[in-house]
Amino acid sequence: MDVSFWNREIETLPEKELKKLQLERLKRVVEVVYNKVPHYRKKFEEAGVKPSDIKTLEDIVKLPFTTKEDLFVDYPYGLLAVPKEEVIRLHTSSGTTGKPKAIFFTKKDIDFGAELIARCLVMSGTTKGDVLQNSMTYGLFTGAFIMHYGAEKVGVMVIPAGPGNTERQIELMKTFGTTCFHMTPSYALYVASVILEKGIDPRKDLKIKRAYLGAEPYSEETRKKIEDMLGIDVYNCYGLSEMGGPGVGFECVYKNGLHIWEDAFLAEIINPQTGEPVKEGEIGELILTSLNREAMPLIRYRTRDLTYFINEPCPCGRIHRRISRILGRSDDMFIVRGVNIFPQQIEAVLMSIKGVAQNYQIVLENYDEMIVKVEIDRDFFDGRVERLLKLREEIIEKLRKTILVRPKVELLEPGTLPVSEGKAKRVIDKRTL
């Protein structure tokens, strides 16, 4: 496997030095927000902590979390750590309700965001001479712009296609020899299906080698599907406007988890219920501290994104720790018999079993009884009861292995559960205490 680097020195910095760099930057950023951002000073005082209390990286747990709500205190400029004249860009991140989060960038913030993207692109084999079709929204959303700048930094030719107009997307790919594209996974799946419907052979008629897909969670199965349809490599990418946009973590050529750039972000994973760190390798909510942002550094920001650390060293030689693909939102977590469970864990198990249809529902009843309702696949049914009983046993056993709780499983007729549309209600909690 070809391993290339944009910034070999920082990407392969030995762990000890990387940690030293992180500590220096953490101390600096804590000092800055304490002195420049009244809201942070107030939060620190309430928590009884001063910048001088941060002596090691572990001391970060003394600092309070920053939540989405904090971004609306003294809105919109309240969290600026630089004079407003230093700000050269506004991006917003849409909340599901009310006002959008306002995120500001200095010139250096934009440049550094581009630097991170340059690392991400080169890490997965993109280089000068490649043609990147950037099909994310250019606008208030950070995704498209920062990707654009990062790609230009590498020397890639960028097609600022923006999203939508699938016919034109495909025309651009054909005419200009697109070698990589940046899209949301759901749109990529759609574009891929249209390409095939049109009778275009992507392996012969197109030059696409790889795709960067992110901005919404998707499964390993979806990745494989898109890869097979188009004959390309799909790389997971992760970012959020609050942390400066895309490029927080991308996959390397080994496609096994996303390297978080630890010189730029201090990552923790916590139990969203208790705020305590999870045990090694356990799923939890990703917490990020921006170590290098100027305009609006955030301390221990609760991303609400679920993931886990992959601690083994990566064969690519990068020291920066990896996280798994984003598994969902921390708000989805529930607890049964003292065990933290995420619907995404259950979904992954169900989707790996033949005979199970797409829809499922989790019902929690008193005495911590967990019932997983599953629709059977029409084509699986052959009239035999024992085959159904075996299927149910298989589901129970595989779920028990993954979530450590033995659920009841009910097999349902196809089409009886509400169809999932994005945020379908998967968990129904009927427990009363």
Next chain:
Amino acid sequence: MHKVEIISIFVENKPGKLEKITKILADSQINILGFSITSVKDFGVIKIFVDKTQEAYQLFKEKGFAVAITPAIGIEIVDKPGGLHEVVKFISSKGVNIENALVYVPESRKKAFFIFEVDNFEESLGALKNNGYNLLTKDYIK
């Protein structure tokens, strides 16, 4: 042809499920000739033997049911004490395992058939044929 076909429908064990199925058949003038239910607590499989198999199968499929057609063998039973016993004894003597069964009575008190599904249809049919027992064919299905 000694193959007869049974329709199997997967159902959740809830009130009104059977009614839904019988209504679909009644509305389409499909006659139920034989019937059985296997239930395991929360779900079950309803097996029906009808006069218009393909038509019934398409109907249930269109309505979104999990439905399958399974092959079965029918053997005539004599209407007298021990009639069923004799047939079942014969089947087991041939090493054939009965998976699921129902009874079809074309002529009340005169003619009845024991219809059953087996593990390996062709092999089982071969073992049972030409032994002096009357096997069910399409001619008896009206």
